[in-house]
Amino acid sequence: LDTQQPVADVDLMRRVAQQDQAAFEALYDRYAALVYGVTLKVLGSRPDAEEVVLDVFAQAWRTAGRYDPQRGRVDAWLLVIARSRSLDKLRARQRDGKVVEASEAKAAEAPVVTISGPEKDLLIAERRAAVVAALEDLPAAQRLPLELAYYKGLSQTEIAEATGEALGTVKTRMRLGMGKLREALASWWSN
């Protein structure tokens, strides 16, 4: 797997579905930093985020056979698992009344190593650049509610309460934001 030409995600997944450990580790190497970044942003605690990363990849290993390339991209599939596992953990923690120490949350924000450079991550870096650019193109008022829903699992009503905006305004902004995001990313992914 250490070849110059990166193996396509769907080919990796096909091999993971056949319980090919090397393919699975290649999938991990490719996406662990992305998944850890998302879990860390949701949870703000390294130990919690590490636990969720383990959950996410263990689930990917178990359920790879059910992944259907017709129904979506591999990275999107992994991100859906990562987000839902992270939000589950966030809610469980909120139920238990656990609060992440401010210092811990702050430490979590500072990446130990930011991935950059290596050739094999080029594809991921391109996708990241596209998403970051699309998000930055949104007015902050549209981006914020999307991020509150994505990273904090808030509903439209909770976002209205948190931001002090009218519910109708929140809905409109989220709808506009999602529409623009979809359009911006569609032009990127299609080529």
Added chain:
Amino acid sequence: MDCAHYQELNALHALDALDAEGRRALEAHLAGCAACAADLAAMRETASLIGYGAPPVAPPADLKDRLRARLAAESAPPAPAAPSGPAPVAVRARSDWAWKVACLVLGLGLLASLARQATLQQDLGAVRAKNAELAAQVLVAQERLASLGARDVRVVSLAGQPGAPDAAARLFWSPERKAWLLAVAELPPAGPGKTYQLWAVTQDAKLSMGTFEPNARGGGFLETRLEAPARPLAAAISVEPTGGVPQPTGPIVMLGNL
């Protein structure tokens, strides 16, 4: 309502942000409208990619080992199905107190033994999982030892600095596979709230190679990879707050030139 209305709801549903009422209405419509269902799938894909906006963070180097151990534990043969308990004894109700007491005692005994059996099954499952985890650790350790013999592996000694003058460390590194294996000896505990962090020092940067804690005898391993293209000039170990830091802040306790 027309489809445009439901596709507006899709944008929010893709982020699970709809309230219960909106969700019910949308789901009822989606059940009978393939176009809107396809629109939701596309919206969901867009929504999931928002995660690319989170800054990527390399997980700690040992997380992959933990994942391997976890998968090995999960694939261990499942505990055999609990044997079904003794067939329930049908007892006809009698007014006789002695019978009632006897049944109660019997019932309590049965319950206690079932509970004990469940506990034993749980213990057995835990022991099996632990066993599989240890087997996986042995495999990892064997691979690690075998990798030291590879043709391209270079060995560098790190010398103890004033903070840990008696400590010794060897770094085995493979420029080809970018693999680093650090073995330390006689390194004192980093102290409460502290950890040791390994750094690859290049011309213009110090790259974190991960954190580690020596064992009770001061020994330990750190297996990691240097992904950066730059050629490392030196390896250093510093004392840092638990969890590690992006750039070294604490004293350098061991150092070696590559």
